[in-house]
Amino acid sequence: MWQFFHKLGSPRWFYQISSSLLPWLGVLSAALIITATVWGLAFAPMDFKQGNSFRIIYIHVPSAFLALAGYYTMAIAGAVYLIWRMKMAEIVLRVAAPIGAVMTFLALITGAIWGKPTWGAWWVWDARITSMLVLFFLYMGVVALAGSYQRADLGSKAAAILALVGTVNIPIIYKSVDWWYSLHQPATIKFTSKPSIHPDMLWPLLLMIVGFYLLYAVLIMLHARAEIVQREQRTRWIQELAK
């Protein structure tokens, strides 16, 4: 167990393992996302209340899921880095921030585009939307802090602390549609009860969510690999790799 943990912290080991995983994950996630997109856009039936604008759900919900999952990834990596000073955790902390920021941005922008035909407004200062905007600022804060020190390790420490403090926002996002009166519809998929969506509409959504999770793994690996090459460029194995 400890040996595995030790290996996990080694950039070289991560680089090798990700080399063999990336093609599989990449192909699988691309296949899922393409299938779900075609299904969701052209084959799923129309929502009788919202019309065709509901088709935005197939990218809005997965990117919102990943905005939150990305925050866990970043915060956990931050904690591991602060406690054990693990190299790979520092790298994941740093690369997870911009990826998460893009995911949150996508959730916000597709939400705004969906809001216009459905609520008649691009933006409302509603609890769910506002807490997602706070999440976006938290991500940007981590990106900014990580890059604002001359010494990279100080930047990573500050970024890790901000990431951990920011986790208070996560339960607020989840509960926002229950705690406050909200225009935002409650969760479509729940673990505890049947989903409030027809199976014909649900399938593409589930495929897209799985596809997005796999894509997230691909993105973390791609960004981490670029970061590894940059940091380890003086080591022999990178010099060999460059030849």
Place this chain on the structure above:
Amino acid sequence: MYFDSIGDLIHMAGHGVFVWSSYGITFLALLALIIYPLRKKQKLLKAIKQRSLFEQENVQHESKT
């Protein structure tokens, strides 16, 4: 297909602009997230290779003189 024609699919009874623009923005952003680290890594590896060649030449040069 749910729609009667390709035209219907594009127009989506007036909601086409909203639906297609959200998908367009999402796919562009995801593509950028994939391409950026790949290009960054490629550039780095190229620079590292050139540097090591340069250093090798220097070493050879010094050993001759």
